[in-house]
Amino acid sequence: MKVYVFKSLPPFLWGYTRDLRAMWALEECGIAYEAVGLDCGPKGLQDEVEFGVVSPFRQVPAIDDDGYVLTESGAILLYLAEKSGKLIPSDLKGRAQVYRWTITSLNNIEPFSLPILFADLQGDSNPHLQALRPWHVEILDRFLPTIDQMLQAQPFITGADFTVADIILTCVLRELRKTEILARYPNVEDHRRRCEERPAFVKVLNAYEDRLGIPRGSAR
Numbered sequence: 001m002k003v004y005v006f007k008s009l010p011p012f013l014w015g016y017t018r019d020l021r022a023m024w025a026l027e028e029c030g031i032a033y034e035a036v037g038l039d040c041g042p043k044g045l046q047d048e049v050e051f052g053v054v055s056p057f058r059q060v061p062a063i064d065d066d067g068y069v070l071t072e073s074g075a076i077l078l079y080l081a082e083k084s085g086k087l088i089p090s091d092l093k094g095r096a097q098v099y100r101w102t103i104t105s106l107n108n109i110e111p112f113s114l115p116i117l118f119a120d121l122q123g124d125s126n127p128h129l130q131a132l133r134p135w136h137v138e139i140l141d142r143f144l145p146t147i148d149q150m151l152q153a154q155p156f157i158t159g160a161d162f163t164v165a166d167i168i169l170t171c172v173l174r175e176l177r178k179t180e181i182l183a184r185y186p187n188v189e190d191h192r193r194r195c196e197e198r199p200a201f202v203k204v205l206n207a208y209e210d211r212l213g214i215p216r217g218s219a220r
């Protein structure tokens with residue numbers, strides 16, 4: 001399977017990009033893959049002719065499974081789980097819980113975590129995002145207490161087992177890892193730490209840093 005990932009990125013994006021999600025899931029699912037590296041910006045994913053065929057919005061990640069092309073990190077992770085029969089239960093109701101919490105991360109949390117990340121990265125050069133930051137934090141402070149309580153009662157977001165919903169949750173919450181917000185949610189932070197300690201994530205993060213040609217630990 002081919003997976004389209006970044007091979008160059010500006011430093012402020014190191015460790016935040018969504019190709020990490022796809023690579024992590026491929027490793028966890030034990031699917032053999034070839035990483036196709038693209039440069040960020042013109043001459044890379046914006047201008048590369050072949051990539052326009054693979055990804056309608058010219059965005060990373062994308063996969064090509066023997067001619068079957070898929071984009072959207074959430075869809076890719078669910079596909080990999082279904083294909084391998086790993087990181088997702090086999091029964092319909094169990095699978096629906098994985099869909100539910102994957103969508104919660106992408107639909108309830110990421111629309112607010114991402115603008116907070118960009119507000120912090122862009123600082124005073126983007127007063128509009130700065131002005132919205134308290135409101136975005138307030139909304140997350142509505143969702144995260146529930147997730148914190150859940151993760152106090154169970155090790156993973158859908159229950160006893162690690163699933164692709166935990167990969168998405170971890171990666172979305174990594175967008176907040178340098179903020180003040182997650183310190184308020186110790187069980188959420190503990191979940192993120194446990195997930196990031198998994199050998200598959202460590203391997204993928206090392207490979208990500210090597211591919212970008214950046215020092216070990218700089219995307220952590």
Ligand SMILES: N[C@@H](CCC(=O)N[C@@H](CS)C(=O)NCC(=O)O)C(=O)O
Nearest residue numbers: 017018019058059060061072073074
């Ligand atoms: N909803 C998409 C978003 C993909 C996305 O925004 N990818 C970013 C990298 S994390 C990208 O390729 N940005 C470059 C661009 O949009 O030009 C997903 O979850 O896969």
